[in-house]
Amino acid sequence: MEKPLTQHIRKDGRPLSLKEYEQVGGYQSLRKIVKMSPQEVQNLVKESNLKGRGGAGFSTGLKWSFVPMNVPKPKYLVANADEMEPGTFKDRILLESTPHQLIEGMIIAAYAIQADESFVFLRWAYKTAAEAITLAIYEAQEAGYLGKNILGSGFDLHMHLHTGVGRYMCGEETALLNSLEGKRATPRAKPPFPQVSGLFGRPTIVNNVETFCCLPHIVNNGADWFKKLSLTKDAGTKLYGVSGKVKKPGAWELPMGVTLRELIEDHAGGMQDGLKFRGALPGGASTDFLVEEHLDVKMDFEGVAAAGSRLGTGTVVVLDDKTCPVGFVKNLEHFFAQESCGFCTPCREGLPWIEKILASIDNGDGRPEDIKLLEDHTKLLGPGNTFCALAPGAMEPLQSALKYFKEDFERHIREKGCHYEMEMATKALSQ
């Protein structure tokens, strides 16, 4: 099984130096692309069927193709390394261990759209990654992979590291651009799309870290090779992860399209002793729950969508049978309410209201009509009713929890409290 993105990661976790990275074939792809036209690089990536690994799953090559080519400088490229989706820890691994792979991928993307300025937008908490990237950018500059006239091609690219100051909204690409411009990270209206008018009003591409890391391998091995890595129509490998009460939580690079069951039972070692699988968020906090009937769902963009959810970031958060689904969703909605940028009313006002309703149900103050009220909110804050995707994303786990775990909500209201807590307390007393 090929693991192009992670095969060279050192066991001690220390990042690969430039020399070590070059020894395993690093930066070879640049020698190929400088002999290609930007259009040829775009076509190659389009053919490879690489889809964005940040959550939306949009074709990377197609995204690039909207960038106007014959316009004056500057054009911008941005790596979205603001990994803040709760339950998601995949980009951290790539950033800390193989920063040069990210830089090489970014150079390929920049060449394809002829960008001359680039930023890595890294979240504040990733201190180890910040050190690794700072050093790697310096090494790449010294070696002539960044800067002016890269490998004698006449192509220039400058790269800067920007560390964010903490806000989930910065993961949304237009809000990220506002943040890079020194503004509040509120989303922008689209159109114009960033490809045409992005950072500082210039053509801009924002891609996820894992997406960039796929690029050197696509250039080196070809589009067909990349497609064949996958078990399904969605090409490549994927960095999957599992957290929650499983025996061996972790992250693994696997062929795109492995099943949820394989992830949880084979790679994560199954549920902890005495616990049963109840459900899971397949790709971060803003994805709908999948439940037992979905265990054989293929974890690619189409497969998860057909099951009524989204692949998202591909990092699974597991809910077990001794953890309260109401408390679980309350935690998620607290996060979304706190991280709403406050720019549009349904999100700013709706999410805190939802959090309060969930808290009152959890505390035993819920009313029978609250369930209907929550269901109404999943529509009022759904797609099309808010300015960006934050609130609709927040509604995904809520609407699916109300569908699959309704009895738990009703029982909290009926029994005026949390039966999971009661059971735990009773057990503790009897011991």
Added chain:
Amino acid sequence: MKVDTIMNKDQELKMLTTQEIKEIEKAISIVPYKKAACVEALKVVQEHRSYVSDESLKEVASYMDMSAEELDSVATFYNLIFRKPVGRHIILLCDSISCWVMGYENIKEQLTHKLNIGYGETTADGRFTLLPNPCLGTCDCAPALMIGKDLYRNLKVEELDEILKKYE
């Protein structure tokens, strides 16, 4: 009379240090216009002064050719720009979903008990400020927290004393 008052106010304004200006200028040099580096400028001042006081905010605003109000609208948007005094060490406790499933609430209870402070508060000796933090991105090793630049994973309640001891 009025002129005097304004002048006095200006005199009260501390100046940015040479080192701070150097760092802010570096950030300005990579963006097309000054204002775009204002988040960086806030970070620089916070790095040197531990938090961004009203006075610091005014100094930065003046240097960046912005009004204090405009800069404050940016400063207060972000979770990790501190507009109030903070302790010598900042504890960021992850309160997101994987950590919650893995026992975050226990850690929080113990930590607030040991430090005798709640979220957003600083210990009386100025040693620690405790803050909740959205997902630290280490969910396979939950629960987790950060103190300063140090990340602690797979936290157990019994380890908290040992961890806190390292920070004076």
